[in-house]
Every structure is written in C-alpha cells, then in structure tokens.
Amino acid sequence: MLVQLARWFWGSARFRVEGSAERFFNHCARREIALWGMQAGDAPGAWIRAGQYRELLACAHTARCRLRVEEKRGLPFQTYWLRRRKGLAAGAVIGALILAVLSQQIWCVQAEGLQTITRRELDAACREIGLVPGAWKSAVDPLQAEQQLMLRFPNVSWLTVNTQGSAAYIKLSEGVEKPDMDAWKRPGNVKAAAAGQILRVEVFEGEALVSEGDAVTADQLLISGVVEDTFGNVTLRHAAGRIFASTVREFTAEVPMTETVKEETGAVLTRRCAEVFGLRLPLTLAAEPGAGWERASVRTVLRANGVELPVAWLEETWAQTIERERILTPEEALAAARAEVQEQKSSLKSLTVLSEEEQISEENGVLRYTVRAQCEEDIAVEAEILVNSPN
Amino acid sequence: MDEQHAGQRGGLTLLHHAVGGSHIELLGNREAVVEGCQGILEYGDDVVRVRAGRLIVRFTGRNLKIRCMTADSLVVEGFLRGMEFMV
Numbered sequence: 345m346l347v348q349l350a351r352w353f354w355g356s357a358r359f360r361v362e363g364s365a366e367r368f369f370n371h372c373a374r375r376e377i378a379l380w381g382m383q384a385g386d387a388p389g390a391w392i393r394a395g396q397y398r399e400l401l402a403c404a405h406t407a408r409c410r411l412r413v414e415e416k417r418g419l420p421f422q423t424y425w426l427r428r429r430k431g432l433a434a435g436a437v438i439g440a441l442i443l444a445v446l447s448q449q450i451w452c453v454q455a456e457g458l459q460t461i462t463r464r465e466l467d468a469a470c471r472e473i474g475l476v477p478g479a480w481k482s483a484v485d486p487l488q489a490e491q492q493l494m495l496r497f498p499n500v501s502w503l504t505v506n507t508q509g510s511a512a513y514i515k516l517s518e519g520v521e522k523p524d525m526d527a528w529k530r531p532g533n534v535k536a537a538a539a540g541q542i543l544r545v546e547v548f549e550g551e552a553l554v555s556e557g558d559a560v561t562a563d564q565l566l567i568s569g570v571v572e573d574t575f576g577n578v579t580l581r582h583a584a585g586r587i588f589a590s591t592v593r594e595f596t597a598e599v600p601m602t603e604t605v606k607e608e609t610g611a612v613l614t615r616r617c618a619e620v621f622g623l624r625l626p627l628t629l630a631a632e633p634g635a636g637w638e639r640a641s642v643r644t645v646l647r648a649n650g651v652e653l654p655v656a657w658l659e660e661t662w663a664q665t666i667e668r669e670r671i672l673t674p675e676e677a678l679a680a681a682r683a684e685v686q687e688q689k690s691s692l693k694s695l696t697v698l699s700e701e702e703q704i705s706e707e708n709g710v711l712r713y714t715v716r717a718q719c720e721e722d723i724a725v726e727a728e729i730l731v732n733s734p735n
Numbered sequence: 736m737d738e739q740h741a742g743q744r745g746g747l748t749l750l751h752h753a754v755g756g757s758h759i760e761l762l763g764n765r766e767a768v769v770e771g772c773q774g775i776l777e778y779g780d781d782v783v784r785v786r787a788g789r790l791i792v793r794f795t796g797r798n799l800k801i802r803c804m805t806a807d808s809l810v811v812e813g814f815l816r817g818m819e820f821m822v
Contacts, residue, residue: 365778366774366775366776366777366778369774369775369778369801369804370774370775372804373774373804373805373806373807373809374774374806376805376806378803378805379803379804380802380803381800381802382778382800382801382802382803382804383800384778384779384780384783384799384800384801385779385780388778
C-alpha cells in the first residue's frame, strides 16, 4: 500500500521495449534502475518511476533497443495541467496553509444563559483571560477559563467553557443572590418613614409601641426590638412588621419651559471598516468628525450555520447636529412634570393614593407642578440597634 | 557434536560456491526469489532463464513474470512448473 502510494505520488510510466528486452533489463539492473511489472512475450515492457525514465535512454542505447511510452499514471501527470496555472496551485497551497493555521485559532466566542450579565461584561472578562477571537486554541485552557470567569462573576451558579471546532461556547446559569441572613440576627427597631395616622399594625417580631388610630411623626419608634418578658428579662430582637398609615405626601416637579434639542443639519458622513479576528481594517479614509456630530453604528457579523465567524462589517453613520433652544408648550411641560411625579410615586413602596390635589404655577420660565396626595402606605422602616459588645 | 556441525557448515559452503554464490528461495510454486544473479538470459511467458554464478537457472511454467529486479536479485512469479540448473 505504501509502495503504491509512493508510486502514485512520484508518478510512474509504462513503456514497451522494442529489441532484446533481456539485455535491456540487465543493463537497467546494473545501473540500479528499479523496474516493476516487467512483461514478457510479444510486447515486453515494464513500469518505472517517472523521474527515472530519462536514465533508461542510456540503457536502451547500450542494449540497442527502442522504448515507447504506453501509459502514464500518478499525481505529476494528473496535475500536469496546473503547470500553466501556477497561480491556481499556489493559491490552493496558500489556502490550505491559511486554513490549517486558522483552524488552530478560536474564531468566535458564543455565550448562552446570560440574564443580568451583559454580553459586553462577559466579553470584557473573556478578553482579560485571553479567550478572544484570534487566540490560539492550545493557549486556552477551558477549565482554567471556567474558574477565572466564575471568580469574575460570583453570582453565576455554574459555568462551562467548551471549545468545539474553532468556536468557544460559554454556557452559564445565573443564580439567585443569597439574602443577607445576618441582618435578621442583628437587633433592630422599626421606625416610621413618614408622619401619618396608623390604620393597621402587623407585627412579625418585637413589641408594637403604637396601635390603630395613633398619630405618628417621622422617625418615631413603631416596633421595639427590646422585648421584656414577664419575669423582667430583656432580650434584643430584630423587630419586623408592617405599619400601614394614612399619610399626606407632596410630590413636586419643576420643568423649564425651554429645552435644548439637537437637530440634524442633513450632513451625513459614513465610515466603514471590516473586522477580522478583532482587527479593524478601515475602508474609509475620512477621520472621525468629532464634536457636533452624532454617531450611529451597525455591526454586521458574518454567520455560517448559526456560528459567528470572526469577520464583521462595521458601518458608522455620523450625522451633523446643531443645538437649538425650543420653547415648550404648557401642555408639553405639564406632561413632562406629570411623568416625573409619577416616577416619584412609583419609587415609594406599597403606596396607594386615595385622593390628590394638583397645583400648577409658572415662575421665571419654570413650570412648577405640585401634587398633594392623601395616601395609604407602609411606613415601617427597619433601623439597627447599635450595641457595643465587650468582646 | 561440534565437529559434526562444522562438517555440515563446510558442506553448505561448498554447495554455496557450487551454485555460484546465489541464493534461491521458493514460495510454493508461485514465486521464486533469486539473490546473487547476474542477469536475465531469456524472458518469456513460459520460460525465464537467469544467470546465477556458474549456473544458469531455468524456470518453466506459465504466465511467468519478473515482478521486480535489482542489480543482483530478481523475483519471478507465476505458475512455476519446474526449475532446472544448467552448467
């Protein structure tokens, strides 16, 4: 098999001997020319390696024979037509070399299971540990990469890094953040976040110091963490509970009647560049315009069978803008103020607005929008009791 | 015992010289390897004659072929019917 492969690789030729084949073969043997498949009979002949055929001519001359080539086989004859197309052959060889080299590199890093962690954060972490497109596969240790990424993202419950072909796959599962259980062990009180009248008291731990109908001020102690039992012993607890109270809240929003808007002049500059293995090759000579221009970029990644290839096309569109003062209409200003007040309301926990009064005024070009609301809300706020331990 | 072995070795050496220093191996009647041959004298489908030292070895049979050949050895294959030594 190996011999046949070598004969195919170097090429072989079958020739016919006209004359005394015996003498010719003897001369060939003396000159150490290797022949095989020697045929006898009316048309004696043999096979020889293509490169040695010229050496036969001297033997044929000595033996007074004539040689006629009957058949040619092997790679040199099959690729003979390429001799006039050297560029094609060179391209194939270079292509094969490039493929061989590139297949040793990581072409893309794909991630699955991202929830709170952004792709940008993961890419930055991968870049720190050298797991980037263009990195040599031999230089990437998946186990080590897993450990380093786990250290980088402590809230990840499990993470795997696998290299398959020229792609690196990161699969991760983000875990639920562990609650601070120590806070429940520390003694604390419950205070009032705002002044109001108590509507309902729900005590989970500690001793309630207020009852329904009581009026309380802000920061007033509602549930005490210092609990005294029937024998007079005092224990410190972490007081917890919900105190619903009727409160009066005032939300204010101030909106200037003028705003600065950016308007496009119509001048547009497009810059393009290709990205190969993270290397950016600019295809536009124009430099970045700088201030007064806004950029919008689109990055198109080449994909094959759902796998990202390390080739991307970036197109940046720069639009020239100018800043201009615009006077808001009262409706627009009021809408903006209402949106801001709504945001303030939604930031408060368990707030139910029972009734509200609006006040709108305009002074010095500023719209002032005030909402005075009658609310029902949970005003309980936990506060830690600072205890100086002798230990 | 050693004298007996020495005698046998001496006999083999004499025989070796008698056949002209050639070494012939037969693989059944399908293949003959001749080492120490000096050339082909006749090459046909039925007869192959080779010079082996002082002797001429004649292989007869059918579909005889010289599979490969070097300066001092060759391989004859085919259906061998006979082998003659001619002085």
